[in-house]
Amino acid sequence: MIKKWHGVDRSKYKWYPIIDYEVCNGCGMCLLTCGNNVFKWDLNRNIPVIANPDNCVLGCTTCAKLCPKDAITFQDDPRKFLRKIILENKIFPQVKKELDERLEKYPNHVVTIEEVSNARN
Amino acid sequence: MQETSLAYWHVKERKTIGWYPTIDEEKCVGCGLCVVTCSEKRNVFGYDSITKKAVVLYPYNCMVGCDNCRVACLWDAINFPDPNSLKELAREIIDEGIISGELRKKIATDKSLIL
Numbered sequence: 001m002i003k004k005w006h007g008v009d010r011s012k013y014k015w016y017p018i019i020d021y022e023v024c025n026g027c028g029m030c031l032l033t034c035g036n037n038v039f040k041w042d043l044n045r046n047i048p049v050i051a052n053p054d055n056c057v058l059g060c061t062t063c064a065k066l067c068p069k070d071a072i073t074f075q076d077d078p079r080k081f082l083r084k085i086i087l088e089n090k091i092f093p094q095v096k097k098e099l100d101e102r103l104e105k106y107p108n109h110v111v112t113i114e115e116v117s118n119a120r121n
Numbered sequence: 122m123q124e125t126s127l128a129y130w131h132v133k134e135r136k137t138i139g140w141y142p143t144i145d146e147e148k149c150v151g152c153g154l155c156v157v158t159c160s161e162k163r164n165v166f167g168y169d170s171i172t173k174k175a176v177v178l179y180p181y182n183c184m185v186g187c188d189n190c191r192v193a194c195l196w197d198a199i200n201f202p203d204p205n206s207l208k209e210l211a212r213e214i215i216d217e218g219i220i221s222g223e224l225r226k227k228i229a230t231d232k233s234l235i236l
Contacts (some may be wrong), residue, residue: 006157021150026226027215033186033235035160041228049236052203059193065204067161068212078192083172086195092152104170106168109156109178111167116170116176 005058007094008085012037014075016053017063023071024048030072031062040065127163127211130185131214131223138210139202141165142227149174155190155199159183166190174188201225 003010016028016038026046031039040051059082063071075081085091103110128135142155142165151173167178175198186207188228191199214220228234 006154012165027220029158029211029215029220032220032223033225035184037234040234041224042229042236051236057189060187060189061192062184064190065188066186066207066211068208082193083195086154086193091154095152095154095157098157099168102157102164103170105161106164109164109167111169111176111178113169113172113174113176116167116178 002085005085006091006098008058008089008091010054010058013085014053014056015051015060015081016056017061017074018073019048019050019075020071021047023069025069027068029066029068033063033066052102058085127182132219133210133214133218135181135185138185138207140185140207141183142177142188142199142201144175144177145198146172147176150196150198151161151175154193154219158190158193209214222229 019030024047028048030067031048036055036057038050038052038056039048041047043047047074056112059078061074061078064070064074086087130138145207151168153168153175154165155175156168159165163179163182163184165177165179165183167176169176170172186204188199188204191201
């Protein structure tokens, strides 16, 4: 099942890594880093393949940032891409609901800026 | 407290890697999107409900390379270091054979990852 992104239907959007196989050296960092099983491994060619593009988190480029060969790109600039989605889906009522639920579940995350900065210093 | 399961990034002690968000309180409007975009497992952020600002509570729970909170912030209130420093770290542990070892282990344990 495809997860929703703050209430937004994930399947409405295309967002997944594109691998440049001319550059990829098959190190495997992308597969190890992705927490959403976007990648599978092709043992014959010893390279990653995009097996589950719809699992990729909207706006996430973690695999690309860790790729030592810069072999991974995305279709769009992530900030521009998410900005459009956030605005066209008016997600903030849902975000507020999720925020309240998160803070209720993890009450130690209700803090003041002051106490956190004091604890750090 | 940092989650103990997150204390290492591959073989590197997580606390030696300066990758985590910082919030510009002047720009933060307290929408909370960063708080809930970060996974419950990592839960890097706290929230100050009096000033209505997000607060970086557990910086070293942050997933190395992830900046999804920054990307989602419409107010450009979240900053991260230059990701190129991470590529250097990645190259180091790849050259040491650590990543290929972990990859072999991972696909041996979970055959569904093999195409």
